[in-house]
Amino acid sequence: MQTSGNYRDVLGMRVTAFGWEDALQVLDSGLRPGCKQRIVNFLNANNANIAYGNAGYREALAASDMLLPDGIGMDIAAKAIAGEAFPANLNGTDFIPALLLHIDRPLRVALIGGSAAAVEQAAINFKKLAPWHEFRAISDGYFGEEGSERVKQDLAAFAPDFTLVAMGSPLQELWIKSNIGPEHGRLVMGVGALFDFVSGQVRRAPQWVRDLRFEWVFRLLVEPGRLWHRYIVGNPLFIYRVFRYRLTHDRVETSAAE
Numbered sequence: 001m002q003t004s005g006n007y008r009d010v011l012g013m014r015v016t017a018f019g020w021e022d023a024l025q026v027l028d029s030g031l032r033p034g035c036k037q038r039i040v041n042f043l044n045a046n047n048a049n050i051a052y053g054n055a056g057y058r059e060a061l062a063a064s065d066m067l068l069p070d071g072i073g074m075d076i077a078a079k080a081i082a083g084e085a086f087p088a089n090l091n092g093t094d095f096i097p098a099l100l101l102h103i104d105r106p107l108r109v110a111l112i113g114g115s116a117a118a119v120e121q122a123a124i125n126f127k128k129l130a131p132w133h134e135f136r137a138i139s140d141g142y143f144g145e146e147g148s149e150r151v152k153q154d155l156a157a158f159a160p161d162f163t164l165v166a167m168g169s170p171l172q173e174l175w176i177k178s179n180i181g182p183e184h185g186r187l188v189m190g191v192g193a194l195f196d197f198v199s200g201q202v203r204r205a206p207q208w209v210r211d212l213r214f215e216w217v218f219r220l221l222v223e224p225g226r227l228w229h230r231y232i233v234g235n236p237l238f239i240y241r242v243f244r245y246r247l248t249h250d251r252v253e254t255s256a257a258e
Contacts, residue, residue, distance in 0.1 A: 006018060006022075008069075008074075008077075008078040008081070008082045008084075008086060009081050009082055010043060010048060010069075010074060010077045010078065010081065010242075011048055011051075011052065011077065011081075011241060011242065011245050012245070013043060013048070013051070013058075013061060013062065013067060014067065015043050015067045015068070015069050015074065015078075015086070016066045016067060016068055016069070016090075017069075017078075017086050017087055018068075018087060018088070018090070019087040019088045020088045020090070020095075020098070022087075023068065023088070023090055023095070024098065024099055024102045026066075027040065027099055027187060028099070028102060028103050030186060030187060031103065031107065031161055031162060031186050031187050035186055036182075036186075037180075037182050037184075037185065037186055037187070037188065038065040038066065038186065038187050038188075039063065039064050039065050039066075039176060039177075039180070039188050039189075040064060040065060040066045040067075040068065040187065040188070040189045040190075041061060041064045041066075041067055041068070041173050041176075041189065041190045042067070042068050042069075042070040042090070042091070042092050042190065042191075042192065043061065043067045043068070043069060043070060043074065044069075044070040044071040044073055044074065044091075045071060045073030045074075045234060045235055045238040046169065046230050046234055046238075047061070047169040047170065047173075048073070048077075048238060048241075049234050049237055049238050049241070050169055050170050051170075052241060054170065056174065057169075057170040057173065057174060059177075060170070060173040060174050060176070060177040061173060063177055064173075068090040068092075068095065069086045069088075069089060069090055070089070070090065070091040070092060071089065071091060071213075071215075071216065072089070072213040072216070073235065073238055073239075074086055074089070075089070076239060076242065077238075077242045080242050080243060080246050081242065081245065081246050081249075089213075092189070092191045092192060092194050093193075093194055093197050093204065096164065096189070096191060096194055097126075097129055097130075097198070100126065100129060100130040100133060101129065101130055103133075104132070105132075106132050106133055106134065107133045107134070107160075107161040107162050108133075108134045108136070108158065108159060108160045108161050108162070109126065109133050109134065109135045109136070109160060109161065109162045109163075109164065110136050110138050110155055110158055110160035110162070110163040110164065110184075110185065111123050111126075111135065111136065111137045111138060111163075111164050111166070111195065112138045112139050112141065112151060112155070112163065112164070112165050112166065112167075113139075113140065113141035113164070113165055113166030113167045113168075113172065113191075113195060114140060114141055114166050114167075114193075114195035114196060114199070115140055115141075115142075115201070116140040116142075117199070117201070118140075118195040118196050118199040118201050119137040119139070119140050119141075119166070119195050119199075120137045120199075121195075121198075121199035121200065121201070122137070122194070122195035122198040122199045123135040123136065123137040125198050125199060125200070126198060136158050136160070138151060138154050138155050138158065139151045139154065141166060141167040141168075141171075141172075148175070148179055151179075152179055152181075152184070155184050155185075156181075156183045156184060159183070160184065160185040161185055161186055161187070162185055162186070162187045162188075162189075163180070163184055163185040163187070163188045163189070164189055164191050164194065164195075165180075165188065165189070165190050165191065166190075166191045166192060166193065166194050166195045166196075167190075168192055168193065169190070169192065172190040172191075172192070173190050176188055176190055202222070202223075203222060204218075205218035205219070206218075216231055216235075217231075219231075220232075
C-alpha cells in the first residue's frame with residue numbers, strides 16, 4: 001500500500017500527511033469567513049484499536065474532514081503500510097497551542113470537555129497564551145445524554161469560530177458526529193486529554209522524552225492504573241493489526257496483478 005497525495009493509509013483510514021506549516025496554514029485558511037465547517041480529529045494507536053472493533057466509531061472517524069496523525073504508532077503504521085513515515089507528529093497537545101498562536105486575527109474559541117476545573121483553567125491558560133482570542137468554557141464533559149441539548153444551545157449562543165471537544169475517544173468523535181451543526185463553529189476538533197495538560201492537572205513528559213518519542217512511556221509511569229491496558233496491551237495489538245493488514249493487502253494486490 002502506498003501514499004496517495006497528502007494521505008497515508010492506516011488500517012484503511014485516510015490520515016492527512018502534512019508537515020507542521022502546511023497543517024497550520026490549511027486549518028487557518030478554513031477559519032476564514034465564508035468557509036464551510038471542517039471537522040478535524042486525531043488518529044493514534046489507541047483510537048485506531050477502538051475503531052477496529054467498533055463500526056460506528058470507525059464511521060465517525062471516517063466522517064472527519066481531516067484525520068491528523070498522533071504519536072509514534074502512526075509512523076510505525078505508515079512505514080509498514082505506505083513505505084514512509086508521516087512528515088510530522090501532529091499530536092493535539094502540541095498542535096492546538098501552535099494553531100492558536102499561528103492565527104493572528106481574533107477568534108471566538110469554545111471549550112467543551114474534561115472536568116469542570118480543567119476546562120475553566122484551560123480557558124484561562126489559553127487566554128494567557130494567545131490573549132487576542134476570546135475563550136469560553138462552555139461545559140465540562142460530564143453532561144450526559146440529557147445535557148447535550150443545553151450544551152448545544154450554549155455553544156450556538158456563543159457563536160464560536162473554533163470549538164475544542166475534549167471528552168476522550170470514542171465519546172468525543174461520536175458526540176461531534178451526532179450533535180455538531182454548522183452553527184457550532186467553522187472548525188471543530190476532538191482533542192482528547194488536552195485540557196488536562198493545558199490546565200496543569202496532568203504533567204507532560206520533559207521535552208527530551210518527547211523528542212525521543214517516549215511520551216507514552218512517561219504517561220504510563222504517571223497514570224499506570226488508567227493507561228496500562230492502552231499501552232501494554234493496546235500497542236502490541238495495534239502493531240499486530242498493522243502488519244496483518246499489510247500482509248493481507250499485499251496478497252490482494254499480488255492476486256490483482258496476476
